[in-house]
Amino acid sequence: MxxxxxxxxxxxxxxxxxxxxxxxxxxxxxxxxxxxxxxxxxxxxxxxxxxxxxxxxxxxxxxxxxxxxxxxxxxxYCEYLDQLNSLADVASLIKGLPVDSPISGDVITNASTYKSEGSAPDLVLDVLFDRINDTNIVCVATPIITLSLLEKFRKQVIEENKYSLELIIPDNVFRKINSSRSNDTSLLIKSDNVSLFRHSLPFEFGLWLFDNSTVGVVIFTNHGIRGVLLNDSTESISWAKDQYETVVQAADPIFSRGVPSPIRQQH
The missing domain is CATH 1.10.10.10 (Winged helix-like DNA-binding domain superfamily/Winged helix DNA-binding domain)
Structure with missing residues (x-):
């Protein structure tokens, strides 16, 4: 005291x-x-x-x-005030998360915040793809995957070969997109640039890691996307890596013709 x-x-x-x-x-x-x-x-x-x-x-x-x-x-004192101000910016984004959410204080402190626009909430995801320009491997664990996000991955990973993608989604989400967009999921599964996994997630947000150097957190609502947090602090990256590795180690890989993608072997 x-x-x-x-x-x-x-x-x-x-x-x-x-x-x-x-x-x-x-x-x-x-x-x-x-x-x-x-x-x-x-x-x-x-x-x-x-x-x-x-x-x-x-x-x-x-x-x-x-x-x-x-x-x-x-x-x-000034650093303390800056942290309080950054938390005030984050407050409106994380207000829907449960009290026991595993999101770390290291991630929300001094995070860059981006709120979605009501008419086009998916556009806020562009701040994530802006970070991809200098990225080799993107790791994503998300409880929700929108059609626009699926199309972005297909275009950038498969058609343009911009980066390698490791994606973890719940089994019911995979089944849903595989049913409605089977061509897209088939291309992702077959691509040498993609490692696709399915597993239940212990968090309600989307977790992104860019070359283990920047953390992205996507906050969802019942009807779409509330916003995005970005943080490149050492503490936030360490937390995100722990969260991601815990999930991916327990996840089931989705293979094409029984052959796994080589991305996981590069970590």
Whole structure:
């Protein structure tokens, strides 16, 4: 539990944030701070005194400047605010996920968020395909596969030979698309660029891995796609690899003429 001094430090920095920002940006004398801050002289005096008492700033050579503690504390505080803001952006996308969803905080923190448009929700998936330009292998585990997504895979993987695809879908989803789009699924199964697996998924979102360097998470609704998260942090990639490997190791490969695709052997 934080000590009183730690609590005091956080409270002072929160209360005197604007004054600290100005001193961090450019150390200056008090009269110059008066020119840039919308404070009365008495309020500025109290702000400076509070920051001094907390050992966040000091007076040196005619200027107020941050201490070493002040520099580090301000940096951590700004990073904390950035994380809160990023979580606020993510909130509307993940609100439909269950409380016990395995999605990691490492993925949603500082993720790039993309919300779907009501009239054409599938278009948000373009942010995933934009990442594919410099990718060799794309691994996808998804509980839902739309027709537009199936067509994209067929065009880019089979016709254009852009990348190799490893795809895990539930058995009922495979049966459905194989029934309605048997030509597409047959092409995917037969392609040397595709490894197709079927298995139930322990999560409600779509999980994408691009060369083990970027993570994509597709959030679905009952009627389509809510949006996409992208994250390339080391922690998010580690989480995604663990989730994906757990599923693919238990999945059943769908072979063409009993011959597996070589992609899994490349991992």
């Amino acid at each position: 934080p000590s009183n001094s730690e609590n005091d430090l956080a409270l002072v920095l929160h209360k005197r944030e604007n004054c600290m920002d100005e001193i961090i940006e450019r150390p200056r004398p008090k009269n110059k701070l008066e020119d840039t801050l919308p404070y009365s002289r008495s309020t500025l005096d109290r702000a400076i005194q509070d920051l001094c008492d907390a050992n966040l700033i000091k007076y040196s050579n005619g200027r107020w400047k941050p201490t070493l503690l002040g520099e580090h504390t301000h940096k951590i």
